[in-house]
Amino acid sequence: MALFDFLKKKKDGPVPAEEFAPQPDGIIGEAGEALEDAPGQAEPVPAPEELPPEGAEVPHEPAPEPEYVEKPAKKGLFSRLKDGLSKTRDSFTGKVDSVFRAFAKIDDDLYDELEEALILADIGGQTSMEIVDSLRERVKEKRITDGAAAKEELKAIITEILAGGDSELRLDTKPTVVLVIGVNGVGKTTTIGKLTNRLKNEGKTVVLAAADTFRAAAADQLEIWAERNGVQLIRLTEGADPAAVIFDGCGAAKKRGADVLICDTAGRLHNKRNLMEELKKIYRVIERELPGARKEVLLVLDATTGQNAVNQAEEFNKAAELTGIVLTKLDGTAKGGIVIQIIQKLGVPVKFVGVGEGIDDLQPFDAADFAAALFPEE
Numbered sequence: 001m002a003l004f005d006f007l008k009k010k011k012d013g014p015v016p017a018e019e020f021a022p023q024p025d026g027i028i029g030e031a032g033e034a035l036e037d038a039p040g041q042a043e044p045v046p047a048p049e050e051l052p053p054e055g056a057e058v059p060h061e062p063a064p065e066p067e068y069v070e071k072p073a074k075k076g077l078f079s080r081l082k083d084g085l086s087k088t089r090d091s092f093t094g095k096v097d098s099v100f101r102a103f104a105k106i107d108d109d110l111y112d113e114l115e116e117a118l119i120l121a122d123i124g125g126q127t128s129m130e131i132v133d134s135l136r137e138r139v140k141e142k143r144i145t146d147g148a149a150a151k152e153e154l155k156a157i158i159t160e161i162l163a164g165g166d167s168e169l170r171l172d173t174k175p176t177v178v179l180v181i182g183v184n185g186v187g188k189t190t191t192i193g194k195l196t197n198r199l200k201n202e203g204k205t206v207v208l209a210a211a212d213t214f215r216a217a218a219a220d221q222l223e224i225w226a227e228r229n230g231v232q233l234i235r236l237t238e239g240a241d242p243a244a245v246i247f248d249g250c251g252a253a254k255k256r257g258a259d260v261l262i263c264d265t266a267g268r269l270h271n272k273r274n275l276m277e278e279l280k281k282i283y284r285v286i287e288r289e290l291p292g293a294r295k296e297v298l299l300v301l302d303a304t305t306g307q308n309a310v311n312q313a314e315e316f317n318k319a320a321e322l323t324g325i326v327l328t329k330l331d332g333t334a335k336g337g338i339v340i341q342i343i344q345k346l347g348v349p350v351k352f353v354g355v356g357e358g359i360d361d362l363q364p365f366d367a368a369d370f371a372a373a374l375f376p377e378e
């Protein structure tokens with residue numbers, strides 16, 4: 001596929017800085033050795049233009065790596081999801097139920113209250129309105145008169161929205177390259193660790209590329225995950241060109257006959273031009289080194305940031321053709337409702353959800369399970 005097929009041609013303005021998490025300061029260093037050998041590849045990535053002012057507070061410090069504890073008894077996937085979504089469920093069903101309880105009949109007031117409840121449950125204004133409009137139509141069409149049946153319809157509508165995308169990670173080529181992007185602290189590296197575990201358990205050979213060369217600790221963190229999973233890690237020195245790491249990663253994946261090359265990236269791509277520049281360069285390396293390889297571009301979003309995560313998804317989606325979203329930290333938030341608006345607004349499928357820090361706390365996204373976990377049986 002041609003390089004620019006991956007990048008939308010739309011000319012958008014710069015990404016509003018407040019929509020992205022603050023980034024650590026720094027400039028990309030010289031290209032790594034491998035890339036210097038590669039003709040036409042060695043130009044360094046332009047330094048970010050929107051660096052925070054000197055002395056600016058940088059709130060995100062990478063959290064210490066959690067103690068690795070293998071969960072003793074494998075709890076069922078669904079019950080893990082249900083546990084993980086408990087805060088969201090309490091907020092969501094609490095609000096929705098109280099609306100249906102408060103109204104004896106289904107009328108405009110109920111719809112207004114329901115829309116408000118959905119907005120409060122982080123489903124977003126536009127998506128909430130669409131859901132309520134659709135409910136209104138169905139209730140009319142099916143001549144529904146009682147609240148319980150209307151609630152069932154609401155569940156069906158939400159399930160349909162959630163099921164709107166192809167949530168499968170497509171590993172059609174050997175290797176497939178999985179590029180993991182997102183602002184800092186959202187859980188990219190942890191997600192890669194968990195995803196590697198999943199893929200290994202499916203019998204896949206995985207190579208990891210530490211293309212977050214922004215700080216040495218990032219590669220160290222990925223190395224821990226590589227060791228846990230017993231997979232090869234490609235890393236270069238701090239400050240090396242990320243594309244150089246990907247170049248070496250492609251080489252290692254070829255040599256090993258790996259099924260998947262997963263690339264970690266720095267969470268500092270905070271304006272669209274930098275993101276596009278860097279991705280272009282990375283794509284160019286992948287296309288030359290692994291012609292025809294499928295690319296999965298996964299955007300990691302931290303669910304605890306609520307509407308900000310939705311904004312990030314919109315901005316990243318303009319800059320790069322995302323193939324999927326990973327929504328992390330659902331276990332720590334009541335804001336899981338954002339998944340509904342992300343799917344509805346962006347049309348990008350959610351492929352995985354993170355429901356904890358453990359190695360097996362990454363689940364493939366399943367619309368029916370997610371909806372079932374949101375609407376408990378009565």
Ligand SMILES: Nc1nc2c(ncn2[C@@H]2O[C@H](COP(=O)(O)OP(=O)(O)OP(=O)(O)O)[C@@H](O)[C@H]2O)c(=O)[nH]1
Nearest residue numbers: 063184185186187188189190267328329354355356
């Ligand atoms: N509770 C919970 N914590 C998570 C989840 N996913 C990631 N985390 C935690 O979030 C923190 C940040 O995760 P990282 O993987 O380092 O995030 P990152 O995006 O790689 O961050 P940078 O490399 O700094 O850009 C870590 O403490 C993780 O353990 C999740 O699904 N649930």
Ligand SMILES: [Mg+2]
Nearest residue numbers: 188189212218
């Ligand atoms: Mg990281």
